[in-house]
Amino acid sequence: MIGLSNYIPDEIVDEVRNSSDIVDVISNYVRLKLKGRNYVGLCPFHTEKTGSFTVNREKQIYHCFGCGEGGNVFSFIMRKENLSFPEAVKMLAERTGITVPEGEDDPAQTARLRKREEAFSANELTRDFYHYILMNHETAGEARQYLNKRGISNETAEEFQLGYAPPSWDGLLSFMTKKGYKPDNLERLGLVLAKTKGTSGYYDRFRNRIMFPIWDPRGRVAGFGGRVMDDSLPKYLNSPETIVFNKSHLLYGINKAAENIRQLDQVIIVEGYMDVITCHQTGIRNVVASLGTAFAREQGKLLQRYTREVIIAYDADSAGTSATLRGWQLLDDIGCRVKIVRIPDGKDPDEFIKSHGQGNFLHLVNEKGQSLSDYMTDRSMEKFDIYTLEGKFKVASEVIPSIRNMSNEIEKDEAIQKLAQRLHLSPDAIRSEVEKSGRKSRNSWANRDKITGVRDNNNKSSEVKNRRPTVADARSKAEDSLLALMLEDRDTFVRVKNEIGVNFSSRQEYLNIVGLLNEMAQNESEYQPAALFDRLTDKDTTGLLNSLTMIEMPAEDRKTVIRDCLKTIKDDEQRKKREELLKQMEEADRLQDQELRQKLLMEYSKLI
Numbered sequence: 320m321i322g323l324s325n326y327i328p329d330e331i332v333d334e335v336r337n338s339s340d341i342v343d344v345i346s347n348y349v350r351l352k353l354k355g356r357n358y359v360g361l362c363p364f365h366t367e368k369t370g371s372f373t374v375n376r377e378k379q380i381y382h383c384f385g386c387g388e389g390g391n392v393f394s395f396i397m398r399k400e401n402l403s404f405p406e407a408v409k410m411l412a413e414r415t416g417i418t419v420p421e422g423e424d425d426p427a428q429t430a431r432l433r434k435r436e437e438a439f440s441a442n443e444l445t446r447d448f449y450h451y452i453l454m455n456h457e458t459a460g461e462a463r464q465y466l467n468k469r470g471i472s473n474e475t476a477e478e479f480q481l482g483y484a485p486p487s488w489d490g491l492l493s494f495m496t497k498k499g500y501k502p503d504n505l506e507r508l509g510l511v512l513a514k515t516k517g518t519s520g521y522y523d524r525f526r527n528r529i530m531f532p533i534w535d536p537r538g539r540v541a542g543f544g545g546r547v548m549d550d551s552l553p554k555y556l557n558s559p560e561t562i563v564f565n566k567s568h569l570l571y572g573i574n575k576a577a578e579n580i581r582q583l584d585q586v587i588i589v590e591g592y593m594d595v596i597t598c599h600q601t602g603i604r605n606v607v608a609s610l611g612t613a614f615a616r617e618q619g620k621l622l623q624r625y626t627r628e629v630i631i632a633y634d635a636d637s638a639g640t641s642a643t644l645r646g647w648q649l650l651d652d653i654g655c656r657v658k659i660v661r662i663p664d665g666k667d668p669d670e671f672i673k674s675h676g677q678g679n680f681l682h683l684v685n686e687k688g689q690s691l692s693d694y695m696t697d698r699s700m701e702k703f704d705i706y707t708l709e710g711k712f713k714v715a716s717e718v719i720p721s722i723r724n725m726s727n728e729i730e731k732d733e734a735i736q737k738l739a740q741r742l743h744l745s746p747d748a749i750r751s752e753v754e755k756s757g758r759k760s761r762n763s764w765a766n767r768d769k770i771t772g773v774r775d776n777n778n779k780s781s782e783v784k785n786r787r788p789t790v791a792d793a794r795s796k797a798e799d800s801l802l803a804l805m806l807e808d809r810d811t812f813v814r815v816k817n818e819i820g821v822n823f824s825s826r827q828e829y830l831n832i833v834g835l836l837n838e839m840a841q842n843e844s845e846y847q848p849a850a851l852f853d854r855l856t857d858k859d860t861t862g863l864l865n866s867l868t869m870i871e872m873p874a875e876d877r878k879t880v881i882r883d884c885l886k887t888i889k890d891d892e893q894r895k896k897r898e899e900l901l902k903q904m905e906e907a908d909r910l911q912d913q914e915l916r917q918k919l920l921m922e923y924s925k926l927i
Contacts, residue, residue: 338415442540449482459483482530567615571608580625601677614646658688692734797887
């Protein structure tokens with residue numbers, strides 16, 4: 320027995336879950352084969368000859384269609400190893416190198432969590448200060464003109480909470496100290512700097528800059544980026560690393576783009592804040608920025624919570640080109656399918672959209688995306704003469720490493736064929752050079768955070784069951800489909816809530832799920848319905864949620880499905896009201912109350 324309390328902080332649970340890919344974990348126990356979008360094998364929980372045990376990497380859940388067992392990575396370990404929830408978390412934490420506090424009142428962990436919350440609160444107050452200055456203060460007139468010249472509307476400035484750091488040396492410092500913050504704490508959060516050269520005191524880190532709040536996936540302000548409005552250097556200044564800000568773990572705009580990335584199953588990575596903002600303003604909302612040209616592995620793993628289809632659209636300058644190559648390699652290593660967009664005329668996405676429009680940019684992204692080998696071939700052929708033997712050799716030398724490092728053998732073979740064709744060489748010659756150069760070992764982790772599971776800190780895994788209520792009538796089927804769609808998309812949840820409210824089902828399990836979804840939507844945190852399992856202890860609700868997340872809803876015509884489901888539920892509500900009114904009219908007849916009967920009849924006629 321592992322000595323753990325019955326409660327583990329949500330932050331630690333999330334970190335362990337996000338770091339434990341369910342396919343990798345279950346593959347240690349079950350031989351899995353990829354079939355379509357799922358992995359399938361023989362169920363480890365009952366005897367079967369034909370595999371009905373299914374693991375979905377995208378949603379990070381498993382489900383056996385034979386015995387009904389299902390859940391997330393924690394549920395599997397609980398069931399397979401006969402562990403409690405905290406024991407399962409501890410086991411997976413050790414596997415991924417994450418430290419779990421050993422007691423309810425661990426002082427170090429409590430202090431760390433408190434400091435993180437204080438940091439987020441200070442950052443949000445700082446954001447409000449900068450935003451107020453930009454939108455209201457006369458000193459920000461030049462900043463407002465700059466944004467207007469860049470085509471940024473007031474609505475977009477509000478949506479992205481853009482701000483302005485005034486040129487004074489202590490504008491923010493004075494404001495925050497009046498709010499009770501100590502200067503040394505503000506320094507640790509990267510908001511102010513300590514004076515040097517023998518003088519005491521502090522001064523604002525950001526001055527005379529357009530300010531961009533940088534959010535974490537849950538929508539909390541983790542740090543800031545500041546941009547000058549002239550040719551001063553540095554052009555951009557980011558927050559330093561703090562207890563809540565590490566730019567290699569964040570992507571600018573991810574909190575706003577996440578749902579669109581999931582829906583489109585595609586993300587566009589750009590380089591700068593303005594690229595993201597312009598894309599979103601023009602309706603291209605599956606766009607994030609990598610906070611500079613140094614794309615990190617942790618950023619790639621963050622993206623994989625939402626999609627594996629990645630478009631890199633960095634600036635066309637030399638720094639952007641180098642970053643494109645590094646980003647492709649990293650993303651390909653962790654299992655993403657990557658294409659590269661070459662933006663004409665050396666422009667960045669912001670400039671291109673303003674010059675050529677949203678439609679032309681989308682055409683570039685969707686029709687002109689290239690594999691790395693095609694991208695490298697185009698660049699090399701611009702530099703070397705392929706009609707000479709030396710030119711062919713130089714192009715091949717630059718392109719072959721990108722082919723060698725491809726993890727997909729089919730794509731690799733296609734790249735060899737294409738390069739051979741363009742250089743007028745035999746495919747065998749290119750293949751020989753690729754094999755000669757050696758094959759780089761690869762790691763194909765693919766962690767996503769569309770995860771479902773059971774969180775029960777007190778029960779053993781033998782108590783975890785997944786039962787699906789039997790439903791046959793049209794109303795129940797409509798509720799099933801509607802709730803499955805609500806679990807995938809915040810906008811669908813909001814539409815349903817606005818049209819029929821949150822109490823549209825008579826089944827308590829449904830009300831439990833919708834109630835938690837409502838809390839998630841109201842908190843404006845990252846919309847991750849799979850994380851609801853961590854808050855459920857009721858076995859029937861857990862089983863229902865597991866079943867609903869396994870439903871493969873058709874990608875096409877979802878609006879029609881939603882409309883039909885809503886109509887079915889509304890019609891059924893009308894039917895129930897009519898039946899109730901008929902019963903009341905019968906009672907009025909029995910009591911010979913003609914006035915009441917006439918009133919009920921009028922109500923009934925409105926429902927026909």
